[in-house]
Amino acid sequence: xxxxxxxxxxxxxxxxxxPLLIGTINQTKAFFAGRRGPPLLQPYFDLWKLLRKGAxxxxxxxxxxxxxxxxxxxATIGAAALVPLGGLxxxxxxxxxxxxxxxxxxxxxxxxxxxALDTGSAFEGMGASREVQFSALAEPxxxxxFAALARATGALSxxxxxxxxxxxAWMQSGPSFALVAAALGVVFLTENARIPVDDxxxxxxxxMIHEVMVLDxxxxxxxxxxxxxxxxxxxxxxxxxxxxxxxxSGRWWLDGAAALEGMFWVAVGVGIVESVMARLRLLRVxxxxxxxxxxxxxxxxxxxx
Numbered sequence: 363x364x365x366x367x368x369x370x371x372x373x374x375x376x377x378x379x380x381p382l383l384i385g386t387i388n389q390t391k392a393f394f395a396g397r398r399g400p401p402l403l404q405p406y407f408d409l410w411k412l413l414r415k416g417a418x419x420x421x422x423x424x425x426x427x428x429x430x431x432x433x434x435x436x437a438t439i440g441a442a443a444l445v446p447l448g449g450l451x452x453x454x455x456x457x458x459x460x461x462x463x464x465x466x467x468x469x470x471x472x473x474x475x476x477x478a479l480d481t482g483s484a485f486e487g488m489g490a491s492r493e494v495q496f497s498a499l500a501e502p503x504x505x506x507x508f509a510a511l512a513r514a515t516g517a518l519s520x521x522x523x524x525x526x527x528x529x530x531a532w533m534q535s536g537p538s539f540a541l542v543a544a545a546l547g548v549v550f551l552t553e554n555a556r557i558p559v560d561d562x563x564x565x566x567x568x569x570m571i572h573e574v575m576v577l578d579x580x581x582x583x584x585x586x587x588x589x590x591x592x593x594x595x596x597x598x599x600x601x602x603x604x605x606x607x608x609x610x611s612g613r614w615w616l617d618g619a620a621a622l623e624g625m626f627w628v629a630v631g632v633g634i635v636e637s638v639m640a641r642l643r644l645l646r647v648x649x650x651x652x653x654x655x656x657x658x659x660x661x662x663x664x665x666x667x
Contacts, residue, residue, distance in 0.1 A: 369452070369455075379622070380592040381405035382403075383628075384405040385406075386626060386633065387636070413585045420578060427477045427480040429473065430474055430579075434470040445600050450614060452520060452521045456519060468497070471493065500549050503658055507545050507549070514531070514539065531608065541664070542605060549654060551632070555571050555573070558642040559571070560572060599629075600621070
C-alpha cells in the first residue's frame with residue numbers, strides 16, 4: 363500500500379501544484395516590476411471561473427476543435443504519470459517510457475495545432491505554423507537529452523534514469539549532466555512559450571505563438587487548455603529539477619520535498635528571465651534550439667569516454 367502511495371505522489375503533486383508554478387512566476391515578475399501583482403493562487407481561481415462558464419463554438423468548426431482541449435489535457439496527464447519528481451518514482455514506469463512521454467506531449471501539441479487550424483482563422487494558422495516549426499527543433503533536442511541521460515545512467519526508464527542521478531553520479535558525469543540541464547532549460551522555455559521565445563502576456567497577434575492558437579477557445583475548453591499548459595510546464599520542469607537537485611536519500615518525503623523546492627526555484631528562475639530579458643527575434647529561436655541539440659550531442663560524446 364505504501365509503495366502505491368509513493369508511486370502516486372509524483373502524479374498527485376503534478377495535478378495539485380501545477381497551476382502554482384504560474385502563480386509563482388507572476389509573483390516574481392510583479393516583484394521585479396515593483397508592484398503587488400495577482401494573488402499566488404490566482405490561477406486556481408481562474409480555472410474555477412472558466413469551468414463554471416459555458417462554451418461558444420463557431421459554425422465553421424468541427425468535432426476536431428472540441429476534441430483539441432480534451433485530448434491535449436488527457437495526453438499531458440498521461441505524460442505526467444510517466445515522469446518522476448526528483449527521487450519520487452513515476453506512477454507508471456517501464457523500459458522505453460521516455461519515448462512514450464515525449465510522444466504524449468507531441469500528441470497534445472498536435473491536437474492543439476489542428477484545433478487551431480480547424481477554426482479557419484489566419485491568425486491561429488500563423489501561430490500553429492510557428493508552434494510546429496519550433497517543436498520540430500525542440501523535440502530532437504529533447505530526445506537527444508534523453509539519449510545522453512540514458513547513456514550516462516545505463517537505464518531506459520525515466521524513473522530508473524532519475525533514480526540514478528545522485529551526487530556520486532554528478533561527480534562521475536557532471537559535465538554531461540550540466541550540458542543536458544542547459545539544453546532542457548532551453549526546451550523548457552520553448553515548449554512552454556515563455557520569454558525569450560514567446561511572451562504569454564502579449565496581446566499583439568503578430569507576435570503571439572501559443573496564445574494565438576487558443577483565441578477561439580472559451581469556458582471549460584479554455585480551462586482545459588490553461589490547466590494542460592500548467593501541467594506541461596510541471597512535466598518539463600520535473601525533468602530539469604531531477605538533474606539539478608540530485609537528492610536521493612531513499613526517504614520519499616525528503617526526496618519529494620527537495621524536488622518541490624526545486625520546482626519553486628524553477629518558477630522563480632522563469633520569472634527572473636522574463637523580467638530581465640526581451641523576446642528574441644523569431645529567426646534567433648531556431649538557432650537557440652539547434653544549439654540545445656548540439657549541447658546534448660556533446661553530452662553523449664562525453665558519456666562515451
